Amino acid sequence: MATIIDVAKQAGVSIKTVSRVMNNQANVRDSTRRRVRDAMASLNYSPSDAARQMRLGKSTAIGMLYSDPGSSYQSRLNQSMIQACSDAGRYLVVGLFNEDDDDWVGQLQAFLARTKVDSMVLVPPMCDSENLKACLNDASVKYVLLSPSSPTPGVSAVTMDDRKAAREMTEHLLDYGHERIAHIAGHPDHVASFLRRQGFEDAFTERGMPGPDSSQVASGNFDFRCALSAAEKLLTSPNPPTAIFAASDDMAAAVYMAAGKLGLSIPEDISITGFDDVPIAQTIWPALTTVAQPLDNMAKDAVRVLSNSLAPTTKDANSNFLVAPHKIITRESCGVPSANRRG
Structure with missing residues (x-):
């Protein structure tokens, strides 16, 4: 089964560009758009129909991927996220993930299929991966960024100063x-x-x-x-x-x-x-x-964002950070x- 990575390679563009074409965003050249659509047709690629079907029923699970399970920071964050999910009547599903692995797309797809999560928290350094975000967009998975380097238009983020x-x-x-x-x-x-x-x-x-x-x-x-x-x-x-x-x-x-x-x-x-x-x-x-x-507060805000009960205080797409006090x-x-x- 073809993936968004295969489409990007055949079209000679980035994963993010493929995602923009699939979401009918305007900031793509017509020639590039045609090339991407031709690649999709050639590969018989459909944007994660199976993944979307799995998510027709609302999941109570929130997913979180991380690359360094041995760090004290990650251990502390896990505790905060587990408690925040529990308080919201949801539960946390975690998994190891490394974008440097050759089969990282397959690993991500397997995680989504196995856990059936429809929302995720992206922690550093994954929160800054445009490829990962494009894949989640492709799979219709809602996500919130935890301590990203910069805003992503239309995506909520929780951080500290x-x-x-x-x-x-x-x-x-x-x-x-x-x-x-x-x-x-x-x-x-x-x-x-x-x-x-x-x-x-x-x-x-x-x-x-x-x-x-x-x-x-x-x-x-x-x-x-x-x-x-x-x-x-x-x-x-x-x-x-x-x-x-x-x-x-x-x-x-x-x-x-x-x-x-x-x-x-x-x-x-x-x-x-x-x-x-x-x-x-x-x-x-x-x-x-x-x-x-303020990991407890950051975790609570992240879960509330994913549960649609909290939104950024501004509608400015470039200023959509929720800043928790240290x-x-x-x-x-x-x-x-x-x-x-x-x-």
Whole structure:
């Protein structure tokens, strides 16, 4: 059976263009539209008739796909989504998904056929996949985006202000008197990582202070081992930081390990902050100062959007974000900079 991918390949266009043609959108050239329709006819392709038939009865299930089941963030989000679905009289169906797999379209179709979900929550990084969104449109599956990089016209999204939260966390460290603050960033392909780094830099700019140089920023890829290596390099550099702001709590835990290996005390020798407020933030010692992502509120809003009981506050297709408020959680991992580690 032909898929939307096959049509795109034969027509020499993107999956998104095929989706636009099937939905009769105006922003497609006539020659391209004819080429796509010819490919559909040649392949005897019908836009997911079977999938649409399966969804004639309303499903109570909400689907969610993710690529990193081992992350603390994903585990926390799963809990929030399960509770939000339960409160709304629905239930959550989850599955592993990787768009880098050659047969990702087949995997998606199998997931939809097996679970019969008619609505989904797209989490990072899938929320930014135009191909995935086109396939869901093709299958008449309603979806909401969780923390996407930018708005998708006509699609609701639930997010938080990562940049503002990171700026406030950095300001928290500046208020203690830290000037040489390092940042361990997340994965370069994740928009949240980019926004958190921007917020980190904004804090210095707004106070008229010199911005952090390249030696103060390291990549941790939202991975414990990568963050451990980054932290060790930062802490053993000729002019080490007096504080480190990690873009996730898992990476902050890696900084704790690096500090312990080097005989550094927290917060006497090094202050550490994180982002997420997942359980590890309170199980490590001293307890971690971090940004609490409003995952419970975000999950509730996502489910309400999919249940047609909540809509964006604006009809502007480019401003359809629902922004949930974050909170700085102050614990015991921050202190004034150590005199013998000042730059």
